[in-house]
Amino acid sequence: MSKLTVVEGSYAVAHAAKVCRPDVIPAYPITPQTHIVEELSQFAANGEIGACEYITVESEFSAISALIGASAAGARTYSATTSQGLALMHEVLFNASGMRLPLVMTVANRAMSAPLSIWNDHQDSIAQRDTGWIQLYAEDPQEAADMTPQVYKICEDSKIMLPAMACFDGFILTHVYEPVVLLEQDLTDEFLPPFAPEHILDPSNPKTFGAFADPSIYSEFRYMQELGMSAALKKIETVADEFNEIYGRYYGGLIDGYYLDDAEIVLVAMGSVIGTIKDVLDELRAEGKKVGLLKIRSFRPFPTDAIRNAVKNAAIIVPLDKSISIGKYEGALCTEIKASLYNTKIDIPVLGYMFGHGGRDIPPERIKKIVSEAEKAIVNGITIESSYADLREELL
Amino acid sequence: MNKTTELFAPGHRGCAGCCDALAAKFMLKAVGENCIVVTPTGCLEVFSTPFPESAWNVPWIHSLFENTAAVASGIEAALKALGRKNDTKIMAIGGDGATIDIGIRGLSGAFERGHDFTYVCVDNEAYMNTGVQRSGGTPFAATTTTTPAGKASFGNLRPKKNMPQIMLAHGSPYVATTSIAYPKDMMRKVKKATEITGPTYVHVHAPCTTGWGFDGSKTIELGRLAVQTALWPMMEIENGDITGVHKIRNKRPVEEYLKAQKRFKHLFSIPDGAEIIKKIQELADWNADQYDL
Numbered sequence A: 001m002s003k004l005t006v007v008e009g010s011y012a013v014a015h016a017a018k019v020c021r022p023d024v025i026p027a028y029p030i031t032p033q034t035h036i037v038e039e040l041s042q043f044a045a046n047g048e049i050g051a052c053e054y055i056t057v058e059s060e061f062s063a064i065s066a067l068i069g070a071s072a073a074g075a076r077t078y079s080a081t082t083s084q085g086l087a088l089m090h091e092v093l094f095n096a097s098g099m100r101l102p103l104v105m106t107v108a109n110r111a112m113s114a115p116l117s118i119w120n121d122h123q124d125s126i127a128q129r130d131t132g133w134i135q136l137y138a139e140d141p142q143e144a145a146d147m148t149p150q151v152y153k154i155c156e157d158s159k160i161m162l163p164a165m166a167c168f169d170g171f172i173l174t175h176v177y178e179p180v181v182l183l184e185q186d187l188t189d190e191f192l193p194p195f196a197p198e199h200i201l202d203p204s205n206p207k208t209f210g211a212f213a214d215p216s217i218y219s220e221f222r223y224m225q226e227l228g229m230s231a232a233l234k235k236i237e238t239v240a241d242e243f244n245e246i247y248g249r250y251y252g253g254l255i256d257g258y259y260l261d262d263a264e265i266v267l268v269a270m271g272s273v274i275g276t277i278k279d280v281l282d283e284l285r286a287e288g289k290k291v292g293l294l295k296i297r298s299f300r301p302f303p304t305d306a307i308r309n310a311v312k313n314a315a316i317i318v319p320l321d322k323s324i325s326i327g328k329y330e331g332a333l334c335t336e337i338k339a340s341l342y343n344t345k346i347d348i349p350v351l352g353y354m355f356g357h358g359g360r361d362i363p364p365e366r367i368k369k370i371v372s373e374a375e376k377a378i379v380n381g382i383t384i385e386s387s388y389a390d391l392r393e394e395l396l
Numbered sequence B: 001m002n003k004t005t006e007l008f009a010p011g012h013r014g015c016a017g018c019c020d021a022l023a024a025k026f027m028l029k030a031v032g033e034n035c036i037v038v039t040p041t042g043c044l045e046v047f048s049t050p051f052p053e054s055a056w057n058v059p060w061i062h063s064l065f066e067n068t069a070a071v072a073s074g075i076e077a078a079l080k081a082l083g084r085k086n087d088t089k090i091m092a093i094g095g096d097g098a099t100i101d102i103g104i105r106g107l108s109g110a111f112e113r114g115h116d117f118t119y120v121c122v123d124n125e126a127y128m129n130t131g132v133q134r135s136g137g138t139p140f141a142a143t144t145t146t147t148p149a150g151k152a153s154f155g156n157l158r159p160k161k162n163m164p165q166i167m168l169a170h171g172s173p174y175v176a177t178t179s180i181a182y183p184k185d186m187m188r189k190v191k192k193a194t195e196i197t198g199p200t201y202v203h204v205h206a207p208c209t210t211g212w213g214f215d216g217s218k219t220i221e222l223g224r225l226a227v228q229t230a231l232w233p234m235m236e237i238e239n240g241d242i243t244g245v246h247k248i249r250n251k252r253p254v255e256e257y258l259k260a261q262k263r264f265k266h267l268f269s270i271p272d273g274a275e276i277i278k279k280i281q282e283l284a285d286w287n288a289d290q291y292d293l
Helices: A009-019 A034-045 A060-072 A083-088 A090-098 A141-155 A185-191 A218-247 A273-286 A304-311 A332-341 A364-380 B019-031 B043-048 B068-081 B096-101 B104-113 B163-168 B183-195 B209-213 B216-228 B254-258 B262-268 B273-290
Strands: A004-008 A024-027 A053-056 A079-081 A104-109 A134-137 A164-169 A177-181 A255-258 A265-269 A291-296 A298-300 A316-321 A352-354 A386-388 B035-039 B060-062 B089-095 B118-123 B174-179 B200-205 B235-238 B241-245
Touching: A004 A009, A009 A034, A009 A104, A009 A141, A009 A164, A009 A177, A024 A034, A024 A060, A024 A079, A024 B068, A034 A053, A034 A079, A053 B068, A060 A079, A060 A083, A060 A090, A060 B060, A060 B068, A060 B104, A079 A083, A083 A090, A090 A218, A104 A141, A134 A141, A134 A218, A141 A164, A141 A177, A141 A185, A141 A218, A185 A218, A218 A298, A255 A273, A255 A304, A265 A273, A265 A304, A265 A332, A265 A364, A273 A291, A273 A364, A291 A304, A304 A332, A316 A332, A316 A364, A332 A352, B019 B035, B019 B043, B019 B089, B019 B118, B019 B183, B019 B216, B035 B068, B043 B089, B068 B089, B068 B104, B068 B118, B089 B096, B089 B183, B096 B104, B096 B118, B096 B163, B104 B118, B104 B163, B118 B163, B118 B183, B163 B174, B163 B200, B174 B183, B174 B216, B183 B200, B200 B216, B209 B216, B209 B262, B216 B254, B254 B262, B254 B273, B262 B273
Parallel strands: A024 A053, A079 A104, A104 A164, A134 A164, A265 A291, A265 A316, A316 A352, A352 A386, B035 B060, B035 B089, B089 B118, B118 B200, B174 B200
Antiparallel strands: A004 A177, A134 A298, A255 A291, B174 B235, B235 B241
């Protein structure tokens, strides 16, 4: 039986990063990610991460740029960021995936300014959706820690070679103290093989990284990234299973379900709100309501087939978004779930809700109200396809 | 890739008389094959690596325009962590825009952190790859496509940013200025810079045939005139002290340098041209006096 320790979520993740034996960690502070790089700096100062080079860079832009240089030179790399820091990296995110460098970053999800907000939502990572990074979302500190070696194993696969973000909610998960199993070094060494890339910067075998492509060749680079993402669809599942075999914990592969099999109302969500939803579902099921949860663990690659299969018998699908696409008036999950169902024989109404922006709390009552509105929509049909679930009308 | 004896191979797509190609070729000759090169986006990157071709017979990486020094610092950290640093040199080669303007934050950070690498700025005094726009390296009164001369302007209003002094302020153990027109001087300084532990900086003056408007056969001649007029002083600064200055035997008037280039041509026809040329001469005289050229 693994030993449970009460630690902060950030410590659990920093510890998980440490046991993955990173060679280079460029670090830059930003709330609410900072505790992760602070913990890692102490591990490095204690000599607990081997010969790891911990670099205190002058910006997130240089953090990820240093990751690119280090990874191209053959190093396993780690960093963590959030929000404005992730946005500052935007240009470099494309560059890393285009060069097929399997960088790993933890993203402590936070809202985007303006107005300035240090609290949680998913606008930051969702805004990086099309940069070619794998994106997984964790529901609690244990999953966030466990996800760390998993994403290394996924993105360092020679058929994938794409960078990955392990996302977990800022403050709600980074700053919460919970009992977790700190990842064991021996099990992690068994689970995660050393990084041994085929192509590196090496004077004994000179290679060119980052050439430019004219129109006759560019599309094929993008297509090959898509093939990498397709390979990741399978790998995310198998890695979750392998992790379960070695560590004895499982949080789903691409997706996971809770009371999903016979659910008429299927709530769809990512991240820490999953915990709240599970508690609410326990109550509602006790009342006999056929409500279930589809947890999206992998947002990129987007698990279209798995989602279709999971929701095909539902009466209504209810995506719950902590993002918003301003001008579309819905969140990314809502848009993508709807897109996944089009051109199929699945004809199920989709009722989208946005909530929890800028760290606004999502109490159980909010979920219950959404479920009751979904029940009415099953009978009466949908009048509004997407709306805010927690708008304070009195302020407008 | 065809193996040649050149570490920067011929057959690339640079202009005839290209300063970047000359710089890359001679610098790699000096530093040797145990070297990893990082370059930003720019002419050198574009003309040397049209996929699937590459002119580089050393490991080479291009990431973006403004992150060259940060990428180099990551490479250095990786080689150290993996036990592969040994005698391997890491050399960043950036243009003036990538170095002086858009990349200065990352460059400053990498020098402050003290990474063991050499940053070479090949300064052709404007954004040449995008079609000759003004940079912080563009000299006073030069015309570019964003500082044209007209009734209300004599061209670029400001003098060059003094980048070597900025790098010196970071405590770099070795800062040098040189010119592609003096290949032996450039090779010696770049080699020396890569052999000194810590972040070292070499600023190379590099006349651009296309951007400055002169015949491709005159690149070296223009570079020599910049030095001989004292507009481009060549020196070495070791641990903060000037340890070597290139002396000028027969100092030439700046007119000789200016009239050989289209970017200064307007100074010989506009009403206040003589006054501006006088100011440029004063800049040159200040250099000659300050550095005892």
